[in-house]
Amino acid sequence: MRGSIKDNSEVFLKNEERTNWHDKALWFVREKRDLAAKSIPEWEQLREKASAVKMHTLSNLDQYLIEFEENALKNGVKVHWAKDGEEHNRIIEEILQSHQVKKVVKSKSMLTEECHLNPHLESKGIEVIDTDLGERIIQLKKEPPSHIVMPAIHLKKEEVSELFHEKWNTEKGNNDPVYLTYQARLSLRKDFLTADAAITGVNFAVAETGEVVVCTNEGNADVGTHIAPLQIHSMGIEKLIPQREHLGIFTRMLARSATGQPVTVYTSHFRKPKKEGEMHIVLVDNKRSERLSKEKYWTSLKCIRCGACMNTCPIYRRSGGHSYEATIPGPIGSILAPNLDTEKYSDLPFASTLCGSCSDVCPVKINIHEQLFFWRQDIGRSNVLPKSKKISMKIMAGVLGNPAVYKMFGKMMRISLKLLPSSIFENKLNTWAKNRKMMEAPKESFQEWYQKRKK
Amino acid sequence: MSRKEILENIARNKPSGEYKLPDLTIRPQEGKVDELFEEMMPKVSAKFEKAKDYSAVAEIIRKHFPGDIRIVNLIEKVKIPGINVSKLKNIKELNLLDLAIIKGDLAVAENGAIWVSDQNLPHRILPFICENLILVIDKKNIVNNMHEVYRLQNNLDYNYGVFIAGPSKTADIEQSLVVGAQGPRNMLVILVENQA
Numbered sequence: 001m002r003g004s005i006k007d008n009s010e011v012f013l014k015n016e017e018r019t020n021w022h023d024k025a026l027w028f029v030r031e032k033r034d035l036a037a038k039s040i041p042e043w044e045q046l047r048e049k050a051s052a053v054k055m056h057t058l059s060n061l062d063q064y065l066i067e068f069e070e071n072a073l074k075n076g077v078k079v080h081w082a083k084d085g086e087e088h089n090r091i092i093e094e095i096l097q098s099h100q101v102k103k104v105v106k107s108k109s110m111l112t113e114e115c116h117l118n119p120h121l122e123s124k125g126i127e128v129i130d131t132d133l134g135e136r137i138i139q140l141k142k143e144p145p146s147h148i149v150m151p152a153i154h155l156k157k158e159e160v161s162e163l164f165h166e167k168w169n170t171e172k173g174n175n176d177p178v179y180l181t182y183q184a185r186l187s188l189r190k191d192f193l194t195a196d197a198a199i200t201g202v203n204f205a206v207a208e209t210g211e212v213v214v215c216t217n218e219g220n221a222d223v224g225t226h227i228a229p230l231q232i233h234s235m236g237i238e239k240l241i242p243q244r245e246h247l248g249i250f251t252r253m254l255a256r257s258a259t260g261q262p263v264t265v266y267t268s269h270f271r272k273p274k275k276e277g278e279m280h281i282v283l284v285d286n287k288r289s290e291r292l293s294k295e296k297y298w299t300s301l302k303c304i305r306c307g308a309c310m311n312t313c314p315i316y317r318r319s320g321g322h323s324y325e326a327t328i329p330g331p332i333g334s335i336l337a338p339n340l341d342t343e344k345y346s347d348l349p350f351a352s353t354l355c356g357s358c359s360d361v362c363p364v365k366i367n368i369h370e371q372l373f374f375w376r377q378d379i380g381r382s383n384v385l386p387k388s389k390k391i392s393m394k395i396m397a398g399v400l401g402n403p404a405v406y407k408m409f410g411k412m413m414r415i416s417l418k419l420l421p422s423s424i425f426e427n428k429l430n431t432w433a434k435n436r437k438m439m440e441a442p443k444e445s446f447q448e449w450y451q452k453r454k455k
Numbered sequence: 456m457s458r459k460e461i462l463e464n465i466a467r468n469k470p471s472g473e474y475k476l477p478d479l480t481i482r483p484q485e486g487k488v489d490e491l492f493e494e495m496m497p498k499v500s501a502k503f504e505k506a507k508d509y510s511a512v513a514e515i516i517r518k519h520f521p522g523d524i525r526i527v528n529l530i531e532k533v534k535i536p537g538i539n540v541s542k543l544k545n546i547k548e549l550n551l552l553d554l555a556i557i558k559g560d561l562a563v564a565e566n567g568a569i570w571v572s573d574q575n576l577p578h579r580i581l582p583f584i585c586e587n588l589i590l591v592i593d594k595k596n597i598v599n600n601m602h603e604v605y606r607l608q609n610n611l612d613y614n615y616g617v618f619i620a621g622p623s624k625t626a627d628i629e630q631s632l633v634v635g636a637q638g639p640r641n642m643l644v645i646l647v648e649n650q651a
């Protein structure tokens with residue numbers, strides 16, 4: 001059974017020191033993002049264009065997929081189609097089995113996480129090594145990622161040191177990130193040299209040329225794919241863009257939004273297999289095509305997985321990614337998960353102040369906070385909530401689901417975001433998120449306010 | 456099967472509104488591209504040197520790497536002896552290579568990224584498997600921003616290509632930046648002012 005974000009975050013909040021530390025670490029990334037965005041005078045223009053390219057592609061997705069496939073095939077790449085996670089895992093398993101693969105190195109991919117590829121392959125006797133440092137850490141710790149860009153952001157260096165000591169016999173008590181990173185490098189290099197295949201995610205796929213683009217800082221996707229004879233790229237069908245030229249918009253925004261870097265260290269373009277190598281691309285639907293029909297929600301497919309909405313979200317920062325118990329946490333996760341299973345994830349759209357900060361930072365202009373609000377309405381109206389939850393959620397949906405109230409609430413939060421120095425506003429929201437009683441407070445006052453207005 | 460099913464689902468479900476592709480003209484940033492590019496180097500943790508010509512490039516490299524080390528040099532004009540990669544039986548022999556010297560085709564002023572493609576690479580792994588990487592670029596090949604570089608590459612014929620901005624790095628342990636993740640641990644960019 002999935003725990004609710006409310007209960008989970010209460011546990012997270014019990015350790016106040018850690019909560020504050022987590023909060024600060026993410027706020028720091030958010031500030032770096034702001035500086036990076038400000039350094040580009042045409043930032044807002046870029047957001048408009050990025051959004052437009054994505055909307056255009058999504059509304060013609062079948063044609064672009066056909067074009068992409070045609071060009072990829074011409075490039076000598078093998079293309080596979082998977083309607084869900086299960087089929088995706090089966091396809092990859094078959095490719096690997098047909099090459100007698102014993103060991104795979106994998107670079108970061110939220111999609112393979114979504115499909116639960118690792119446990120599937122492991123159950124078939126194939127060893128999977130995650131090669132992004134953060135992912136490797138949580139893999140060794142047997143935990144899911146808590147953030148889509150910084151998967152181990154919830155862990156302290158002392159914990160990483162302890163873990164490495166236990167697994168690799170590194171120096172006990174040496175908590176220096178430089179030392180720890182080097183030890184991981186040594187261990188991973190051995191894996192790269194002994195792997196039979198490499199799997200990567202995909203950031204962008206270009207219909208016009210059939211190439212896939214993968215962005216990393218560590219270089220792990222490249223080290224993996226260039227050494228192993230067999231390379232497989234798994235991608236959600238929404239990763240497509242029409243032309244190479246459109247990459248200019250997205251590569252300018254991705255890293256700046258994610259970490260505040262001007263660009264990721266590596267932006268790798270894979271078109272054809274290497275000499276004597278084999279290259280596969282697996283196109284995965286997993287309910288994405290279904291989401292296209294949902295008028296209020298289809299634009300969530302624009303997401304380029306930069307993580308900016310998480311770093312800025314007061315709830316995420318003070319709840320931790322694991323509290324969501326969803327593959328993708330944070331604001332975007334809270335509007336994606338209900339598409340996959342509305343009942344299971346019915347609490348997530350309520351884990352938000354609707355302050356709108358997520359929508360403000362989103363490089364592809366997804367109206368995240370509005371979609372959260374729409375989900376509240378839909379969930380409140382439907383019968384997906386268990387009885388006990390239903391009553392309180394219904395009240396919330398009634399209040400926060402009322403357009404007038406919602407507008408007012410959103411407006412106030414937006415104004416305070418813009419006007420108050422970050423320390424004050426952070427403090428305010430922090431108290432809000434920290435103290436569960438406060439969660440009721442705005443509800444009451446808005447109810448009162450709304451009642452008065454009705455009279 | 457799934458291909459047909461997915462495509463049919465999309466055709467049925469896709470939004471019917473008309474969403475046009477945007478215009479891609481974007482004003483370039485102000486300033487000289489070579490100066491902007493140089494400013495980016497420390498920001499992406501890369502070392503930077505200028506050379507007046509290719510013989511000066513070799514001198515700079517010898518100054519930075521004086522010892523007897525394993526080198527792969529892919530630039531003919533740079534007179535530095537190294538391992539002959541065409542004779543390698545297995546690319547894994549390149550593990551722990553001390554230095555790779557590679558030509559970058561184009562460089563981007565706004566973010567310090569340099570384009571390297573397999574048109575210049577006998578093995579794709581070369582810029583990644585070395586401990587130290589030197590990328591050499593000609594001053595005339597610096598462009599303003601990513602829009603410009605993609606436009607220039609429009610008809611470029613490559614099988615694999617990568618923008619490289621600095622040595623590999625990670626901040627996965629408590630957000631502290633560590634240079635040297637899975638790729639090179641050091642990178643030096645040499646800008647050649649007169650490529651003749």
Ligand code: SF4
Pocket residue numbers: 257302303304305306307308309310332358361362363364365366368
């Ligand atoms: S919703 Fe927007 S801000 Fe959030 S991860 Fe996706 S692209 Fe980034």
